[in-house]
Amino acid sequence: MRRRPAHRLWVLLVAALALTLGTGISPASAADDGPVTTWWALGGGAAGPMGDADDDEYCGLVGGGCYRDFQNGTGYWSPATGAHGVRFALWEEYYAQGEEGGRLGYPVADEGCGKRDGGCSQEFQGGTTLWSPSAGALSVFGALREHYRALGWENGPLGYPTGSEQCDEQLTTCSQWFQRGVGYWSSSTGAHSVRGALFGEYYALNTMNGVMGLPVTDEACGKRNGGCSQEFQGGTLLWSPTSGAHEVRGALRGQYRSLGWENGRLGYPIADEACGKRNGGCSQEFQGGTLLWSPTAGAHSVLGALRNTYRLTGWENGVLGYPISDEACGKRDGGCSQEFQGGTLLWSPATGAAYVTGSFRDQYRSQGWENGRLGYPVNSPRVDPPRGWVQTFQGGTLRG
Numbered sequence: 517m518r519r520r521p522a523h524r525l526w527v528l529l530v531a532a533l534a535l536t537l538g539t540g541i542s543p544a545s546a547a548d549d550g551p552v553t554t555w556w557a558l559g560g561g562a563a564g565p566m567g568d569a570d571d572d573e574y575c576g577l578v579g580g581g582c583y584r585d586f587q588n589g590t591g592y593w594s595p596a597t598g599a600h601g602v603r604f605a606l607w608e609e610y611y612a613q614g615e616e617g618g619r620l621g622y623p624v625a626d627e628g629c630g631k632r633d634g635g636c637s638q639e640f641q642g643g644t645t646l647w648s649p650s651a652g653a654l655s656v657f658g659a660l661r662e663h664y665r666a667l668g669w670e671n672g673p674l675g676y677p678t679g680s681e682q683c684d685e686q687l688t689t690c691s692q693w694f695q696r697g698v699g700y701w702s703s704s705t706g707a708h709s710v711r712g713a714l715f716g717e718y719y720a721l722n723t724m725n726g727v728m729g730l731p732v733t734d735e736a737c738g739k740r741n742g743g744c745s746q747e748f749q750g751g752t753l754l755w756s757p758t759s760g761a762h763e764v765r766g767a768l769r770g771q772y773r774s775l776g777w778e779n780g781r782l783g784y785p786i787a788d789e790a791c792g793k794r795n796g797g798c799s800q801e802f803q804g805g806t807l808l809w810s811p812t813a814g815a816h817s818v819l820g821a822l823r824n825t826y827r828l829t830g831w832e833n834g835v836l837g838y839p840i841s842d843e844a845c846g847k848r849d850g851g852c853s854q855e856f857q858g859g860t861l862l863w864s865p866a867t868g869a870a871y872v873t874g875s876f877r878d879q880y881r882s883q884g885w886e887n888g889r890l891g892y893p894v895n896s897p898r899v900d901p902p903r904g905w906v907q908t909f910q911g912g913t914l915r916g
Contacts, residue, residue, distance in 0.1 A: 552584040552591040555599030597622040609653035651676035663707035717761035759784035771815035813838035825869040
């Protein structure tokens with residue numbers, strides 16, 4: 517006889533007592549026409565897939581069902597599902613889940629094998645059990661099962677399940693590992709999976725317990741340069757073959773979005789957010805520039821030649837501090853400018869990039885910036901001993 521959980525032992529005791537007391541509850545023997553035995557006989561009997569009978573048929577299970585043990589598994593029947601067999605490795609998982617009295621309930625179909633990588637699966641009232649030689653047998657339930665089905669079951673990007681569903685005590689958040697990713701569900705976000713290179717970054721950020729929280733969308737690929745992105749409670753993960761996977765969060769993410777995500781001049785992030793900078797600020801590097809944020813300056817990008825000069829000044833730790841505006845182009849002679857806490861950066865094709873600060877900036881502004889007689893600066897302020905500071909412009913020189 518196969519191993520039996522406690523409720524099966526109770527059925528056996530009740531059946532034995534019924535025979536003694538004449539209550540009418542009795543096992544259906546192999547010679548009788550119980551529903552499982554009838555199904556077994558129609559399926560070839562001992563020569564069929566279930567093999568010879570190991571025991572009598574017993575009824576009185578959950579939902580008025582019956583079962584019978586065979587050499588190759590167990591047959592189950594209920595008025596709602598009809599008769600089906602559960603065999604081999606799938607039966608071991610079914611047994612671990614509590615058989616018909618557990619979350620899976622009764623089988624509603626026979627096993628289907630010959631699947632990807634030599635696997636098998638079987639449908640039950642409450643979920644699906646899958647098995648493969650490499651992953652073993654595990655079950656998927658509820659919203660995670662529906663998400664898994666929508667992705668193509670084991671033929672989809674997740675492959676076979678490799679772990680059981682894990683939920684919190686309140687059953688408001690659940691997760692399950694698969695061969696190529698992890699599925700997540702919560703009552704507030706629904707079911708989504710994280711996989712591939714995005715999962716590697718997500719895992720490094722402590723998955724759903726980290727700063728990113730739970731996924732709120734599925735992965736979206738086919739983006740610029742073959743990239744992918746995914747939205748989470750705490751931000752966005754982006755990946756491309758050349759940049760790798762990185763997160764963008766908070767105010768930096770808001771600015772990145774306003775600039776067109778990966779389709780804008782910044783392109784993909786090439787590093788994670790770096791915080792703890794001057795005055796509590798943060799910065800992040802992208803393919804096309806740098807995003808910076810501080811509580812007083814807000815979030816802004818620095819791009820191209822302006823960024824190169826800003827870098828030479830020492831970034832936010834230098835004389836310019838944090839940017840307080842975005843780059844403004846379309847100026848005289850095709851130039852651009854950008855405002856910072858400590859001054860202004862200007863660039864033109866003829867002069868390159870230079871900054872003006874302090875009293876030089878005040879004088880320059882009073883004369884109309886690049887539209888005045890001074891034009892664009894051709895270098896940044898420098899010391900000219902013994903006469904002090906000096907700065908040269910297209911149309912003249914300022915000293916101070």
